[in-house]
Amino acid sequence: MTLQVGIIGTGWFADKHAHLLSQQEGVKVTAIAASSQQKADQFASTFNDAKGYSNIEDMLDAGKLDAVYICTPPFAHGHFEQALIERNIPFLVEKPLSSEAELPMQLLQKIEAKQLITSVGYHFRYMDSADKAKQLLADRNIAMSLGYWMGGAPGGTWWRRQELSGGQFVEQTTHIVDLLRYLVGEVTEVYATYSEGILAKQDSNANVADAGTVTLKLSNGTIATISNTCIIPAGYESGLHVYTDAGKLEIGHGGLKDITTASTTEYHNQSNPYENEAKAFLHAIRTGDVSLIRSNYADAYRTHQVTMAANESASTGKVIKLG
Ligand SMILES: NC(=O)c1ccc[n+]([C@@H]2O[C@H](COP(=O)([O-])OP(=O)(O)OC[C@H]3O[C@@H](n4cnc5c(N)ncnc54)[C@H](O)[C@@H]3O)[C@@H](O)[C@H]2O)c1
Numbered sequence: 076m077t078l079q080v081g082i083i084g085t086g087w088f089a090d091k092h093a094h095l096l097s098q099q100e101g102v103k104v105t106a107i108a109a110s111s112q113q114k115a116d117q118f119a120s121t122f123n124d125a126k127g128y129s130n131i132e133d134m135l136d137a138g139k140l141d142a143v144y145i146c147t148p149p150f151a152h153g154h155f156e157q158a159l160i161e162r163n164i165p166f167l168v169e170k171p172l173s174s175e176a177e178l179p180m181q182l183l184q185k186i187e188a189k190q191l192i193t194s195v196g197y198h199f200r201y202m203d204s205a206d207k208a209k210q211l212l213a214d215r216n217i218a219m220s221l222g223y224w225m226g227g228a229p230g231g232t233w234w235r236r237q238e239l240s241g242g243q244f245v246e247q248t249t250h251i252v253d254l255l256r257y258l259v260g261e262v263t264e265v266y267a268t269y270s271e272g273i274l275a276k277q278d279s280n281a282n283v284a285d286a287g288t289v290t291l292k293l294s295n296g297t298i299a300t301i302s303n304t305c306i307i308p309a310g311y312e313s314g315l316h317v318y319t320d321a322g323k324l325e326i327g328h329g330g331l332k333d334i335t336t337a338s339t340t341e342y343h344n345q346s347n348p349y350e351n352e353a354k355a356f357l358h359a360i361r362t363g364d365v366s367l368i369r370s371n372y373a374d375a376y377r378t379h380q381v382t383m384a385a386n387e388s389a390s391t392g393k394v395i396k397l398g
Contacts, residue, residue, distance in 0.1 A: 078360060081106035081134055083155050084146035085118040088169055088196075092144050095353055097122055102357060108134040131158050140164055142360050149174035149246055150239040153182070160185045165192035167356050171249050172375055174241035176383040179376050186372050194356040194368045195375035197253040201351035203344040204331035208258050208317070208324055211333060215319035220259050222251035222301035224313040228274055228281065235274065235281035242269075242283040245382040248303040253370065253378040254315050254326065255291070255299055261377070262299075264292035265384040265395045273306045289385045 080102060082093045093104050108128045109115035115127030128134035135158060145155050145168040152173045159166045160182070172179040172195065186193055199205060224247055233239040240246040244267070256262065269284035286304035293299065314327035322335035330343040355367035365371065370378075384395035 076101065076361075078102045078141040078357060079105045079139065081108065081140040081143040082118075082146060083108045083131060083134075083143060085109045085114045086146065086148075089118070089144070089146035091349065092146060092167075092353070093118075093122065095347075095349055096144070099353060099357060106134045106137065106140060131155055135159075135162055135164070142166060142356070145169065148233045148239065149241050150233060153178050156182045157185070160189060160191060163189060163191060165356075165360050167194040167196065167352075168372070169196040170253070170375065170378075171241060171245050171382065172372070172379045174239060174245065176379075176387075179372075179379050183372055183376050192356075192359050192363075192365055192368075193372040194352065194359070195370045195372060196352065197250065197257075197370040197375060197378070198348040198352050199250050199254045200257050200369040201346075201348035201355070202326075202328075202330075203346055204326050204329075204342055205254070205257065207331050207342050208326050211321075211324060212258060212317065212319065215321045217259055217295075217297045217317055217319050219297055220255055220299040220315060220317045222248070222255055222299065222315045224248040224251055224301075224303040225307055226305060226311040226313065227308060228278075228283070228305040235278060235283055237282050237284075240283065241382070242287075242386060243303050243305045244269075244284075244287050244289065244301075244385050245379075247305075248287075248301060249378055249382050251301050251313065251315055252381050253375070255301065256378055256381070257369070258315070258326070259297060259299070259317060260293040260295040262291050262381045263294050263397055265381060265388050265397065266290045266393075267385040267389040269389040284389070287385065287389060289388075291381070 097104050104122045107115045107119040108131045112129040119125040119127035143166045149171050267289040269287040271284045273285045274281045285306045288302045291299040317324040325332040333340045359365045388395045
């Protein structure tokens, strides 16, 4: 059976997912929904037999879709998920779940009531290095973790606006928070400080923080700091370092470095994490077996809570405790 998949959005990541999907056996991208008919038609024309729609209702009314990918910015969520939940259509939604704190909880309750298959684009979990890190950490004692996402602020219309993107910690560094949760443990306390003023001077449209440092307590007794900045023009880096009684484990985009007293060993990712993520989701749709999905909506919601708590702590100066 060929799976028919719809895509919402026509931006950078819609393009990445749609082309990856169209290369999978037994999968067809058949419908594209965008904020304008012209954008939808233009994007749809790059696939055989795909049709463009200017709104999701028309797309869903037009014919049966087995799954939908939601690839819209953080502010453009809620309506799409709601329509898919009502029609029992499984979806993969890109991180973060929202720029708002409350919306994902309302959606999660409806998803759980229907036991709908969902997946969230936390692709770091599907890296070979994440598997290797899990294996190495299994018999090591972790004391602390140090995460970072140091880079520049993407341009465009929404990323630099706090109310549209949620800011860097919610939009981007969320990957590192999620990796910390996946490899080390659940977060119970969050304290954050942010700095601002540099980006806003360069770009009068920008109102996101320049940098942040977030201190985290985990339920297993370990501690972490995750810092980020979006104002550096050079020296980009991101990753998670885990400090244990065996040494230091450095996990980055490309792989992992394991530093112990005996040796320093590097592992390079071989597989494409986005493809692994897609295959896990497609397998779940075909078989009902969700065990290969590493981040579903419920799990991603916990990551969302941590990043939202960081924003709240930075604005109130208080420590935020999570249940
Ligand atoms: N997992 C990853 O590695 C990764 C990488 C990049 C982006 N992302 C995530 O993907 C999401 C999209 O990012 P992007 O870089 O593709 O952004 P983008 O700005 O390139 O594209 C966003 C798309 O959403 C569409 N859109 C906005 N509002 C809409 C609405 N109301 N209805 C229909 N379409 C609407 C825009 O027209 C555009 O086509 C973001 O949440 C981002 O964080 C994830």
